[in-house]
Amino acid sequence: MEEKVKNIIFRIKRFDGEKSYWSDFVVPAQKGMTVLEGLFYIKATYDGSLSFRASCRMGICGSCAVKINYKPKLACETQILHLNSSKIKIEPLDNFKVLKDLITEFEGFFAKHETVRPYLIRRDDNYAEPVELIQKPKELHAYYDFTLCIKCGACVSVCPAASTREDYLGPAAMVAAYRFNADSRDEGKDFRLAAICSDGGVWRCHFAAECSEVCPKNIEPAKAIQKLRFQSAIYAIKKALKGW
Amino acid sequence: MSWLKWFEFRGRSVFHLSYSFHRLTGLVLVLYLIMHLSYLTSLTFGREVYEAFIAATVTPTFLIFDILLVLVGVYHGVNGLRLILHEFGLAYDARRPILYLSYLITLIVWLYASYKLYVFVVGV
Numbered sequence: 001m002e003e004k005v006k007n008i009i010f011r012i013k014r015f016d017g018e019k020s021y022w023s024d025f026v027v028p029a030q031k032g033m034t035v036l037e038g039l040f041y042i043k044a045t046y047d048g049s050l051s052f053r054a055s056c057r058m059g060i061c062g063s064c065a066v067k068i069n070y071k072p073k074l075a076c077e078t079q080i081l082h083l084n085s086s087k088i089k090i091e092p093l094d095n096f097k098v099l100k101d102l103i104t105e106f107e108g109f110f111a112k113h114e115t116v117r118p119y120l121i122r123r124d125d126n127y128a129e130p131v132e133l134i135q136k137p138k139e140l141h142a143y144y145d146f147t148l149c150i151k152c153g154a155c156v157s158v159c160p161a162a163s164t165r166e167d168y169l170g171p172a173a174m175v176a177a178y179r180f181n182a183d184s185r186d187e188g189k190d191f192r193l194a195a196i197c198s199d200g201g202v203w204r205c206h207f208a209a210e211c212s213e214v215c216p217k218n219i220e221p222a223k224a225i226q227k228l229r230f231q232s233a234i235y236a237i238k239k240a241l242k243g244w
Numbered sequence: 245m246s247w248l249k250w251f252e253f254r255g256r257s258v259f260h261l262s263y264s265f266h267r268l269t270g271l272v273l274v275l276y277l278i279m280h281l282s283y284l285t286s287l288t289f290g291r292e293v294y295e296a297f298i299a300a301t302v303t304p305t306f307l308i309f310d311i312l313l314v315l316v317g318v319y320h321g322v323n324g325l326r327l328i329l330h331e332f333g334l335a336y337d338a339r340r341p342i343l344y345l346s347y348l349i350t351l352i353v354w355l356y357a358s359y360k361l362y363v364f365v366v367g368v
Contacts, residue, residue, distance in 0.1 A: 070255025094249065158256065160263060163249035207327050208263035209339060210256060223336045230333040 003030045013091040015098045029080040036075035052102040062152030066102050067091040072154035074216045093157035115195045116177035121188025139184040146179035148217045155211035155221045167200040171211040171221035178224035197232035269320040311358045322350045
């Protein structure tokens with residue numbers, strides 16, 4: 001049986017380094033075709049200068065997050081016909097500096113990740129004689145969901161706190177911080193809380209919870225931030241008492 | 245970077261709408277507070293000045309504004325309690341039903357308060 005093809009208009013927000021403008025392209029979409037495949041079709045057929053990021057094409061790398069009909073989504077996981085629209089509006093993520101077309105600057109995003117030390121910190125690190133760190137299933141489940149973050153930036157894109165303060169750590173970095181703070185093998189909680197318990201950290205979040213609504217991996221960043229808030233409050237009280 | 249993003253509604257969920265309205269009602273309440281303090285300050289110019297202000301605003305014509313102000317205050321208060329609950333790390337997984345419950349509470353309190361206000365001003 002011949003597959004049904006439907007012509008869909010891709011309205012893409014472009015940026016050439018100086019000015020923004022919109023470009024329209026017609027994409028013949030069929031069942032199963034993703035928005036990312038549509039973008040590749042446009043690049044191959046109409047305009048080779050169209051710029052976008054993509055890598056794994058299977059929702060793992062987080063490179064292809066863009067705004068599709070106003071909502072941040074992974075282009076590789078969004079099927080064109082599932083959008084039920086004859087016109088699809090594609091824009092770069094909000095709250096990031098646009099470099100070209102759909103490509104945004106992610107350096108600041110990853111720099112924020114670095115400040116929360118997203119790795120296991122141990123006092124007894126001995127690389128010459130490594131030891132196995134035992135963990136119970138219950139301990140694993142305490143943080144497992146938060147390990148699934150693919151750092152696509154969708155959460156930061158919708159965060160109203162990130163839209164007004166550039167120094168705000170943002171939901172993704174705080175998910176990484178909570179993931180390691182909740183890990184029973186980790187001993188670096190205080191290092192991370194020093195960075196998080198600040199004006200640009202957990203206290204800047206206003207609980208719009210939109211980050212949890214758009215996360216393509218259903219990680220619930222807002223939950224991690226609220227849990228970090230509690231940890232930060234205890235940390236701040238302890239710090240204040242030590243000063244006395 | 246723009247604070248206008250606080251009021252971006254397209255493609256956003258009901259949680260973001262609640263956030264936007266919380267900001268908006270907060271601004272309205274600040275304006276109301278300034279007005280309220282101005283009214284009280286008018287007392288320093290004499291009782292007559294204060295009573296003239298009151299006579300101009302506590303009227304059936306102004307009732308609609310008072311009713312809207314009650315809605316703003318009740319929404320901001322009830323939504324604020326919801327946020328405090330979640331920001332203590334509590335009941336996060338039930339955030340959607342709690343949000344709808346907060347809307348229901350706001351509606352009930354607002355309707356009751358509006359009725360009371362109507363009776364007070366119009367006197368029926």
